[in-house]
Amino acid sequence: MRSGQVTIKDIAKELGISASTVSRALKDHPDISVKTKEAVNALAKAWNYKPNAVALSLRSSKSNVIGVIIPEIVHHFFSSVISGIEKIAHDAGYNVMIFQSNESFKRELDNAQALLSSRVDGVLVSMSKETKDFDHFRELRSNGIPIVFFDRICNELSSDNVIVDDFAGAFSAVQHLIDTGCKRIAHLSAPQHMLLGQNRQKGYRQALVKNKLPFVEDLVIKCDSFDEAIIKTPDLLNMAEPPDAIFAVNEMTAAGALSVIKKFGLKVPEDISIIGFTDGLVSRVTDPALTTLEQHGHEVGLKATELLVDRIVEGNMDYEPVTKVVKTNLIVRESTKRI
The missing domain is CATH 3.40.50.2300 (Response regulator)
Incomplete structure (x- = not known):
């Protein structure tokens, strides 16, 4: 006999079937074969399986x-x-x-x-x-x-x-910028306590490393909304050596950056390229339309x-x-x- 509290997952693993199949077999569900029901019930009895009390309570209501x-x-x-x-x-x-x-x-x-x-x-x-x-x-x-x-x-x-595979998505975005000739790429990032923000920044950095481009701390700014982009993009453009591309953590941030860049009299993508994350309506209606990563929501x-x-x-x-x-x-x- 198995020691400790037996779970549906234990029975499923032993019999090589899914936990949901075990659950339905124990409830005598008509979609489950007689042979499977017999095997599940026999093992449940042998291992003294007891249904979880909280789960039973939830099912009753x-x-x-x-x-x-x-x-x-x-x-x-x-x-x-x-x-x-x-x-x-x-x-x-x-x-x-x-x-x-x-x-x-x-x-x-x-x-x-x-x-x-x-x-x-x-x-x-x-x-x-x-x-x-x-x-x-x-x-x-x-x-x-x-x-x-x-x-x-x-x-x-x-x-x-x-x-979403944020790391791979960010890597492909920055790689695309590098492939088009960009060498000084800024990143408008999400807060770094969020795993999403961490992974997108890691993808950005890894693409730089792979292509032997330096990571410049001043080119990475916490900025993940349209309003923040309006405030913070000028700091990038006023640098002694401004970026030639921006990878934004989402499309609204990219749209905000684009708005500022155009007010500075710069051309996109001739003077500076922009990529956002998320392929929504905004990315398609900006002028120019934004290169983005489709997240498949x-x-x-x-x-x-x-x-x-x-x-x-x-x-x-x-x-x-x-x-x-x-x-x-x-x-x-x-x-x-x-x-």
Whole structure:
């Protein structure tokens, strides 16, 4: 007999099947074969498997609602993610409750408490820029509510994540600038307490290293919004040796930088090239249109919700977290020179 508390995952591993299959077999689900049901129940009995009490409690008061906390709703990437979330949730029989933190830690706390009070079955989260304490997420988990983080994830919690390949995306953006002849490339970056910001800056630096270009600290500025770009881009342009390219952490920052550059009487991309991250409507309507990285927000939403629904179906909080990565791709427009 196996020692310690046996979980659905233990049974799944032993039999070489998925945890959700074990869960459905234990519930005598009609989609599961008789042979599989017999094997699962026999092993569960032999190992003295006992269903998780919290999970059972949740199932008895199932809400069929998935909660979502995002920084902004009016944002191309997050609205694309929501479309993916809605697709999977609807197909699986869940309603979606969406909260906006508006980049505020306090509002995120309030959002989490509202979801806890609503007894949602699971939560999808992309954290605010201000979030550095994670007790509100621990509270959700301790109450038997599974969480999947997406895009902006939490390294301090053992959790499921769906992320964009920020490192590779940033590397390809800077490599493209270098391939077009740029040598002094500035980076308008996200806050470095965010993993997203760290990985995009690492990709930027690695591309410089690979091409034997120096890393110049003065060319890296914390700047990740349109308004910040309006304020801080002049500092770059007024340098004794200004940059010949800018890699911005998102498209709104890139658009702000572009606006300032044009007011300085400079031409894009002849005098300075610009690349942003996220391929939204803004990137297509600026003049010139912005070269960007497509983050595939819809796919992020699909994968995150599929993962969360699996966790809800499994009905057990004792699982090994997984991280799924969505690749980016470079979309070249008029804001960078042609190779």
